Amino acid sequence: MTELLKTPEETPPSLEAGRGAAFGGWFTRVVLKNGPLGGLIALVVVMAALSKDFLNGQNLLNVGVQASVTAILAFGVTFVIVSAGIDLSVGSVAALSATVVAWAATHEGLPVWCAVLLGLAVGVAAGLVSGALVAYGRLPAFIATLAMLSVGRGLALVVSGGTPIPFPSSVSALGDTLGGWLPVPVLVMIAMGLIAAVILARTYTGRAMFAIGGNEEAARLSGIHVKRRKLVIYALSGLFAAVAGIVLAARLTSAQPQAASGYELDAIAAVVIGGASLSGGSGKASGTLIGALILAVLRNGLNLLSVSAFWQQVATGVVIAVAVLLDTLRRRSAR
Amino acid sequence: MTGVKDDVPGGRELLRVEGVTKSFPGVRALDGVDLSLRSGEVHVLLGENGAGKSTLIKMLSGAHRPDQGRILAAGGADGSADGLHEVHIRSAQDAERIGIATIYQEFNLVPGLTVAENIFLGRQPRTALGLVDRKTMRARAAELLRRVRLDVSPSTPVAELGIARLQMVEIAKALSLDARVLIMDEPTAVLTSEEVETLFGIVRELRADGVGVIFITHHLEEIGALGDRVTVLRDGRSVAEVPATTDEDELIRLMVGRDISEQYPRVRPDSPGAPLLRVHGLTRHGARGSKGAPARPVFEGVDFEVRAGEVVGLAGLVGAGRTEVARALFGVDRYDAGTVEVDGRELAPGDVRAAMRAGLGLVPEDRKGQGLVLDASLQDNLVLARLDRDTRGGLVDRRGQRREAAAVASQLKVRMSGLGQSARTLSGGNQQKIVIGKWLLTETRLLILDEPTRGIDVGAKVEIYQLINELTAAGCAVLMISSDLPEVLGMSDRVLVMAQGRIAGELPAGQATQDAVMELAVQAPKSATGSRAPAEAPKPTADGPTEAATAAGPAGPALSATPQNPMKTPGQSAMEGSDD
Numbered sequence: 001m002t003e004l005l006k007t008p009e010e011t012p013p014s015l016e017a018g019r020g021a022a023f024g025g026w027f028t029r030v031v032l033k034n035g036p037l038g039g040l041i042a043l044v045v046v047m048a049a050l051s052k053d054f055l056n057g058q059n060l061l062n063v064g065v066q067a068s069v070t071a072i073l074a075f076g077v078t079f080v081i082v083s084a085g086i087d088l089s090v091g092s093v094a095a096l097s098a099t100v101v102a103w104a105a106t107h108e109g110l111p112v113w114c115a116v117l118l119g120l121a122v123g124v125a126a127g128l129v130s131g132a133l134v135a136y137g138r139l140p141a142f143i144a145t146l147a148m149l150s151v152g153r154g155l156a157l158v159v160s161g162g163t164p165i166p167f168p169s170s171v172s173a174l175g176d177t178l179g180g181w182l183p184v185p186v187l188v189m190i191a192m193g194l195i196a197a198v199i200l201a202r203t204y205t206g207r208a209m210f211a212i213g214g215n216e217e218a219a220r221l222s223g224i225h226v227k228r229r230k231l232v233i234y235a236l237s238g239l240f241a242a243v244a245g246i247v248l249a250a251r252l253t254s255a256q257p258q259a260a261s262g263y264e265l266d267a268i269a270a271v272v273i274g275g276a277s278l279s280g281g282s283g284k285a286s287g288t289l290i291g292a293l294i295l296a297v298l299r300n301g302l303n304l305l306s307v308s309a310f311w312q313q314v315a316t317g318v319v320i321a322v323a324v325l326l327d328t329l330r331r332r333s334a335r
Numbered sequence: 336m337t338g339v340k341d342d343v344p345g346g347r348e349l350l351r352v353e354g355v356t357k358s359f360p361g362v363r364a365l366d367g368v369d370l371s372l373r374s375g376e377v378h379v380l381l382g383e384n385g386a387g388k389s390t391l392i393k394m395l396s397g398a399h400r401p402d403q404g405r406i407l408a409a410g411g412a413d414g415s416a417d418g419l420h421e422v423h424i425r426s427a428q429d430a431e432r433i434g435i436a437t438i439y440q441e442f443n444l445v446p447g448l449t450v451a452e453n454i455f456l457g458r459q460p461r462t463a464l465g466l467v468d469r470k471t472m473r474a475r476a477a478e479l480l481r482r483v484r485l486d487v488s489p490s491t492p493v494a495e496l497g498i499a500r501l502q503m504v505e506i507a508k509a510l511s512l513d514a515r516v517l518i519m520d521e522p523t524a525v526l527t528s529e530e531v532e533t534l535f536g537i538v539r540e541l542r543a544d545g546v547g548v549i550f551i552t553h554h555l556e557e558i559g560a561l562g563d564r565v566t567v568l569r570d571g572r573s574v575a576e577v578p579a580t581t582d583e584d585e586l587i588r589l590m591v592g593r594d595i596s597e598q599y600p601r602v603r604p605d606s607p608g609a610p611l612l613r614v615h616g617l618t619r620h621g622a623r624g625s626k627g628a629p630a631r632p633v634f635e636g637v638d639f640e641v642r643a644g645e646v647v648g649l650a651g652l653v654g655a656g657r658t659e660v661a662r663a664l665f666g667v668d669r670y671d672a673g674t675v676e677v678d679g680r681e682l683a684p685g686d687v688r689a690a691m692r693a694g695l696g697l698v699p700e701d702r703k704g705q706g707l708v709l710d711a712s713l714q715d716n717l718v719l720a721r722l723d724r725d726t727r728g729g730l731v732d733r734r735g736q737r738r739e740a741a742a743v744a745s746q747l748k749v750r751m752s753g754l755g756q757s758a759r760t761l762s763g764g765n766q767q768k769i770v771i772g773k774w775l776l777t778e779t780r781l782l783i784l785d786e787p788t789r790g791i792d793v794g795a796k797v798e799i800y801q802l803i804n805e806l807t808a809a810g811c812a813v814l815m816i817s818s819d820l821p822e823v824l825g826m827s828d829r830v831l832v833m834a835q836g837r838i839a840g841e842l843p844a845g846q847a848t849q850d851a852v853m854e855l856a857v858q859a860p861k862s863a864t865g866s867r868a869p870a871e872a873p874k875p876t877a878d879g880p881t882e883a884a885t886a887a888g889p890a891g892p893a894l895s896a897t898p899q900n901p902m903k904t905p906g907q908s909a910m911e912g913s914d915d
Contacts, residue, residue: 202733204726211719214708221667221705222719222773223691281710 035330036274036290039323043294047301054304061183067296068185069094069248071289073263074270075196076240078288079233081271082200084213084280085141087237089130091263092152094245095256097123099156101246102165102255112168120242126152127238128231135227145234149264156257164254175250185247189289192243197285205232213280270295273323294323346374348409349547350395350435350516351419355404357390359762364390366571367404372516372547374409377538379558379579380551381590382568383819388551389790391568392518395549396437397430408433409515436514438505440521444493451476451489454508479507483537498654499530506537517541518549523557524653528857535561553818554853555583587849591821599825600797601646602804607828608643611781611812612695614664617673633659634836637673641781641812646803648827648847649816651856656836657816658700661783665697666690677781691720696774698767700785700816706770707758714740714754716769720777743772748798764795771802782806785816800826820849832856 047054073090080087101119104110110118126148133144177183200206208229211219220226244263249255272278273294274287298319302312352370356363365387372378382388393399395406400423407419424430430437444453451473452459460468460475476489485503487496493504502522509517519538523531538548538561550562558565562579567589575589617637634656641647649657663670666687675682677693690697699705707716717740718725725732725739740754747768751761758769767787774782784803788796803813803826817823823830830847832839832855840855 198730202730204722204729204731207715207722207731210711210715211708211722214711215704217705218708219719220687221665221697221699222722223688224719224722225688281708 035327036287036294036323039273039326040290040294040297043297043301043319047297047304051301051304054301059300059304061181061186063293063296063300064186064189065183065251066300067289067292068183068189069244069251069260070263070266070270070295071189071292072192072240072244072247073260073267074274074288074292075192075285076237076244077264077267078196078271078274078276078283078285079199079206079209079240080141080237081268081276081278082213082280082283083209083230083233084216085134085230085233086145086268086278087130087234088142088145088264088268089126089148089152090237090241090244090267091260092149092156093123093126093238093241094248094260094263095258096126096152096156096159096245097242098167098245098249098255098259099160099165099257101171102167102249103159105168105171106165112170115168116171116246119246120239123238123240123242123245124235125238127235127241130238131231131234134234135230153257153261160255160257162257164256166254167249167252169253171246172250172253174247175253185251188243188247192240193285193289196240196288199236200283200285205229205236209233210281213282215281266292266295269320273320273327275327291323294319346545348372348419349374350409351407352391352395353405353407355391355394355401355406357394357399357402363571365394365401368568368571368573369576370549370566370573371576372549374515374545374547375542376563377542377548377550377561377579379562379565380549380568381558381565381586383590383821386568386590387571388568389520390571392437392520392549392551395424395430395435395516395518397424397426397428400425408435431512434513434515435518436509436512436516437518438502438509438520438522440524442501442505444501444504446494447492449490449492450480450487450496450504450507453493453504454479454489454511456508458511475511476507479510482510482540483507484533499526499533502526502534503537510541514546516547516549518551520551521553522550523552523554531557553820555586558583558586599800599822600804601800601826602808607645608810610640611643611677612641612664612814613674613676613679614639614660615674615676617660617663617670617675619659619663619668619670632836634663634670634833637833637836637838639831639838639841641814643780643810643812644807645828646807646813646815646826648823648830649814649833650818650820650823650830650852651833651839653818655833655856657833658785660833661697661785661814661816662699664690665695665783667697691777691779694778694780695783696720696777696779696781697783698770698774698785698787700789702763702766702770702789707766709759710757712755713744713749713751713758713761713769716758717743717754717772717776720773724777739776740772743775744769746775747772747802762795764791764798767791767795767799768802771799779811781812781814783814783816786818787815788817788819788822796822820852823847824849824852 044054053059073094077087077090097119100122101115104115104118105112108115130141130145130148133139133147134141137144139147174184174188178187198206200209208219208224211222211224212226212229216226245255245260248259252259270291271283271288272291274284274289274291276283276287295316298316299312302315307315348371350370350372352368355365355368357365368387368391370378370380370391380388380391390399394401405421406424408422409419422429422433424433424435445456448456451469454476455472460471462468473489480487480489480503483503483506485500485507487500493501496504506517522534526534535557538550542548552558558579565575565577565579565581565586566573567575567577567586569590577585577589615638618635619633621631621633637656637660639647649661651657659668662668663684664675664682666682666685666689669685675684677690677695680693682693683689703709708719714737718736721736721739722731725736737754744751744754749761749765749768749772751765758766761769771782771784771787787799791799803815806813815823815826824844824847827847828844830842830844830852832842832852834856842851842855
């Protein structure tokens with residue numbers, strides 16, 4: 001009992017609460033009113049106040065680059081979470097797809113476009129397998145995609161033999177900049193974000209995602225083929241993971257079988273910070289983008305402030321919890 | 336039967352409800368309700384669906400709080416104090432402390448735990464070490480089970496018990512709480528007549544022990560058999576308190592409070608059109624029981640047809656297989672034998688889309704659980720069934736959908752703040768309009784309504800009835816499942832009565848009376864133990880003994896069996912019945 005009482009004092013003072021106490025009330029108000037976007041703005045303001053280098057244009061582009069892979073993964077995961085599922089495999093699938101692209105182009109000498117298509121197909125296939133396990137095998141999504149997490153990572157190691165494979169230079173351009181300043185990963189992120197937004201808002205599968213996530217039985221009784229839709233949903237998640245994997249490998253100029261490990265959790269965090277509910281039925285591409293940006297701003301800002309990587313992990317956890325807590329409060333007060 | 340019953344009910348007052356009012360968004364569920372319960376009485380709460388019975392008992396069990404009015408309970412749990420004092424029941428724990436136990440229609444049992452564990456859930460006796468004292472728990476459970484005459488071991492997992500026994504376990508649980516007030520919400524709805532007798536025996540014993548019982552039932556004949564006093568609720572008001580000896584016609588009059596013809600504005604074309612739906616020999620075998628015993632079929636040999644412009648009522652007791660038949664013919668669940676034809680073309684089984692393409696629509700019984708995406712907008716709910724039709728070139732025409740949704744919402748007079756409002760925030764009646772509206776936006780020609788007005792206020796009910804009239808006037812057909820007998824009788828052109836998975840009979844509107852329907856509804860094999868026939872047994876023999884027994888009873892003058900009805904003439908097959 002006495003031990004339990006001591007621990008709270010050892011908890012690190014959170015950064016916002018510590019130095020930005022004056023922001024406290026204002027911070028809460030902005031976030032409560034505007035949800036994730038308010039949180040992002042508040043975080044940017046705090047970081048700008050604490051570090052002169054933060055608002056530098058080059059640094060902001062860096063934030064965008066840092067957010068890109070997480071965001072692309074998270075767009076795919078948004079589909080799954082909106083339909084009340086979960087996808088833990090996206091990090092592994094990203095690594096597997098990138099590895100396949102590099103292997104096909106560099107080792108097997110396939111034309112680059114062919115290799116890229118193959119990599120995307122591998123992502124879709126991984127998603128289809130997860131989807132089939134969930135829809136037809138009736139496995140809980142958590143378990144099916146946990147299995148795929150392991151299988152994908154394993155296959156990436158098998159294909160690569162455990163060592164990084166150089167990425168074809170034409171695809172590596174995806175990791176470069178346009179005109180020497182505009183990073184291509186940011187462009188890819190924006191493009192994928194727009195695609196995700198259109199899928200969610202305007203396509204049959206997108207609208208079905210909300211219905212399935214909101215009430216699967218009602219969706220079924222309204223003539224939606226829930227199982228088929230789930231296949232498509234997980235396949236889309238796999239496809240987005242493949243794109244993210246290729247972007248990541250392009251930035252690193254090599255496909256590394258151990259790349260993107262643990263990214264699935266960042267992706268899920270971004271989706272949830274963006275206002276989606278893990279119980280399904282709600283979520284937005286814009287929210288997910290903001291969620292990914294919040295995580296990136298936080299990491300970038302803490303780096304600038306020379307906060308140790310260990311404390312960065314702590315801060316990230318706190319921000320995830322606080323963001324979702326505030327969002328929950330906001331919704332409750334809106335009711 | 337009457338020996339236990341006194342004319343002057345019970346002893347001192349245990350519980351009194353005074354002028355209780357409760358509103359939900361859009362509905363005044365209770366409006367100044369009074370109720371008084373004495374020790375040693377069975378007080379029947381009578382009322383139509385939506386009259387406020389459930390709200391009242393939820394208030395007594397801590398699930399709802401009254402907006403106005405008071406609840407008073409007798410003093411200490413030991414019964415020593417005499418006077419009543421006001422109580423505030425804010426939670427199930429509060430209710431428990433006051434000595435109120437409630438047995439809902441849906442049981443609160445954990446299937447994976449044993450009978451004893453369920454009875455003492457959260458209150459398990461502990462040993463000195465703080466561990467669960469299994470031995471004491473089992474012994475005390477065994478004693479309680481003896482009191483409710485339930486012959487199962489306390490260590491039986493609850494999942495292995497049938498519904499009647501589950502109910503007994505619930506009662507044992509209530510007894511373990513030393514409840515002075517026992518509330519039973521339609522306990523007989525799912526029981527066979529033998530089980531009902533057992534239940535009545537237990538209730539009478541409890542009454543003799545001084546327990547006050549609030550008993551909800553829709554079966555009027557049970558009132559005289561068991562009750563002492565009756566409080567009638569209508570539209571959220573307590574309209575009368577009468578002795579249980581009051582005759583049934585008077586009770587119905589009190590309950591309905593108006594002429595049925597006013598309440599059910601039935602308008603029909605003179606002659607129905609061509610057959611739309613034809614169901615033939617539809618059968619689904621039951622799941623095997625836990626001990627490998629062949630279960631009763633879910634439904635068997637179901638034949639009927641529905642014509643254009645017709646409302647066909649599907650009546651029967653809960654569990655008779657009505658909902659299951661509806662789900663099967665709409666393609667939600669599979670069936671093992673039989674055919675479903677629409678316009679003479681056979682429907683692919685297990686394919687909701689095919690059923691929808693053929694012009695079927697289903698408004699499911701569980702509005703919130705199956706009909707609506709509660710957190711989605713009204714627009715999204717309304718257009719859900721036509722999503723594919725609104726998709727062109729891969730994109731959904733959201734603007735067109737908005738137009739369609741707005742049109743149907745205004746046609747149905749949905750009271751809403753806008754199409755963006757979430758379905759959760761609507762009242763029950765308006766929610767139901769949304770579910771129905773969903774099918775108006777597809778080309779539905781046969782609408783299956785499963786308990787369309789359950790939990791809906793009277794005004795919205797009438798609107799839904801008028802909508803049914805509009806649909807039939809436009810040549811659509813309606814198959815209406817309802818446990819609300821006055822509704823079935825008031826709205827249907829024909830009434831099909833299901834019992835134990837079969838169509839027990841068909842009554843034209845002119846001959847359908849409560850008595851005639853109930854007579855058909857309670858026939859067919861009553862005890863699962865009596866007919867151990869395999870699932871595919873020939874119908875007549877499996878049904879023989881019990882049907883002979885009921886058919887020998889007073890036959891309703893209006894009773895006419897359909898040709899498919901496996902019923903036998905009285906006395907014919909009493910000996911034929913296989914009893915192996």
